[in-house]
Amino acid sequence: MDEKQSKKPVMLSGIKPSGELTLGSYLGAIRNWAERANDYDCYYFMADLHAITVRQNPADLRRRTLEQLAQYIACGLDPQKNTLFIQSHVHEHAELGWVLNCYAMFGELSRMTQFKDKAAKNAENINGGLFTYPSLMAADILLYQPDFVPVGEDQKQHVELTRDIANRFNGVYGETFKIPQPFIPKIGARVMSLVDPSKKMSKSEDEDPGRIILMDKPEDILRRFKRAVTDSEAQVRFDPETKPGISNLMTIYAAATGSSFAQIEAEFAGCGYGDFKRKVGEAVVELLRPIREESAKLIRDKAYLESVYRDGAQRASYIARRTLSKVYRKVGFVGL
Numbered sequence: 264m265d266e267k268q269s270k271k272p273v274m275l276s277g278i279k280p281s282g283e284l285t286l287g288s289y290l291g292a293i294r295n296w297a298e299r300a301n302d303y304d305c306y307y308f309m310a311d312l313h314a315i316t317v318r319q320n321p322a323d324l325r326r327r328t329l330e331q332l333a334q335y336i337a338c339g340l341d342p343q344k345n346t347l348f349i350q351s352h353v354h355e356h357a358e359l360g361w362v363l364n365c366y367a368m369f370g371e372l373s374r375m376t377q378f379k380d381k382a383a384k385n386a387e388n389i390n391g392g393l394f395t396y397p398s399l400m401a402a403d404i405l406l407y408q409p410d411f412v413p414v415g416e417d418q419k420q421h422v423e424l425t426r427d428i429a430n431r432f433n434g435v436y437g438e439t440f441k442i443p444q445p446f447i448p449k450i451g452a453r454v455m456s457l458v459d460p461s462k463k464m465s466k467s468e469d470e471d472p473g474r475i476i477l478m479d480k481p482e483d484i485l486r487r488f489k490r491a492v493t494d495s496e497a498q499v500r501f502d503p504e505t506k507p508g509i510s511n512l513m514t515i516y517a518a519a520t521g522s523s524f525a526q527i528e529a530e531f532a533g534c535g536y537g538d539f540k541r542k543v544g545e546a547v548v549e550l551l552r553p554i555r556e557e558s559a560k561l562i563r564d565k566a567y568l569e570s571v572y573r574d575g576a577q578r579a580s581y582i583a584r585r586t587l588s589k590v591y592r593k594v595g596f597v598g599l
């Protein structure tokens with residue numbers, strides 16, 4: 264084994280800088296990454312190539328990519344222990360993405376829920392990138408031969424397609440890619456909108472009262488929880504089918520405090536929803552406070568952020584290059 268590659272299992276994941284990071288991005292993904300840096304070899308990136316599948320304002324995309332890096336670090340991803348990089352800096356992603364497009368079937372790409380949702384929302388811009396997005400995501404993953412891909416529930420289908428593409432490729436050319444597993448948190452894998460608990464809390468929509476972003480001020484967080492949709496039963500009880508609003512708030516509270524659903528039901532027995540919502544809001548304020556404060560500091564230090572993404576790109580490229588040249592050899596390209 265190469266001396267630069269340790270024997271630890273590998274983890275990899277990414278987030279599109281297409282909007283502000285939300286409580287959902289944090290609980291569904293980043294928190295799960297930050298807890299594991301000591302036991303895994305970790306690669307986390309800003310998926311800017313993916314972000315342009317939906318039209319972006321260039322200045323906003325650039326700003327959000329750097330803010331996202333600052334937020335990764337503020338959430339506890341130490342750049343010394345995790346390889347943090349910007350996807351477009353490692354050109355092997357786009358190159359392997361092309362190759363894998365040739366091993367991803369039209370039918371399977373057409374069945375992807377995210378494609379169907381985004382196509383419905385952006386009827387005027389159903390572009391080729393949106394359709395072939397999962398092949399690029401498969402490339403992001405397979406380049407680093409990870410054991411686990413920590414994502415929220417909504418990305419599980421893409422990781423499963425990645426496994427299918429990898430198996431198909433391995434079947435034709437022999438063992439090339441390690442088959443990765445999705446790694447989904449038990450609590451927080453699907454944080455829902457506070458105003459419409461049938462929809463996931465999403466980062467892409469501007470000014471959405473149903474979402475909490477990592478940089479929200481405490482008073483805004485408390486106000487949003489105060490207005491969160493509940494039901495008319497006036498009982499704090501976990502039942503996502505009939506009580507989606509309260510169950511979502513319980514999930515958030517459980518993730519923020521570590522309490523079980525049974526403990527939460529006991530804690531708030533006989534309590535009104537007003538008190539419960541205030542307590543959930545306060546727990547989220549305390550959960551996010553250090554992240555917001557640290558991100559605000561880091562974002563001012565452009566030189567530091569640049570040193571992190573340069574170093575990350577170098578480390579990521581080293582691994583990505585090796586996998587890509589193996590793939591090129593296997594498919595029959597003439598080496599240079």
Ligand code: TYM
Pocket residue numbers: 275276277278279280287288289290291292310313399400403404412413414415416417418421451452453454455463464465466
């Ligand atoms: P993205 O950018 O939509 O979301 C980033 C991560 O956050 C999780 N997440 C949520 N989890 C719980 N509740 C929510 N409301 C919520 N909203 C978002 C997502 O599941 C995801 O883990 N295609 C990916 C980005 C990507 C990627 C990759 C991920 C590109 N290449 C390679 C893993 C590996 C995406 O759009 O995630």
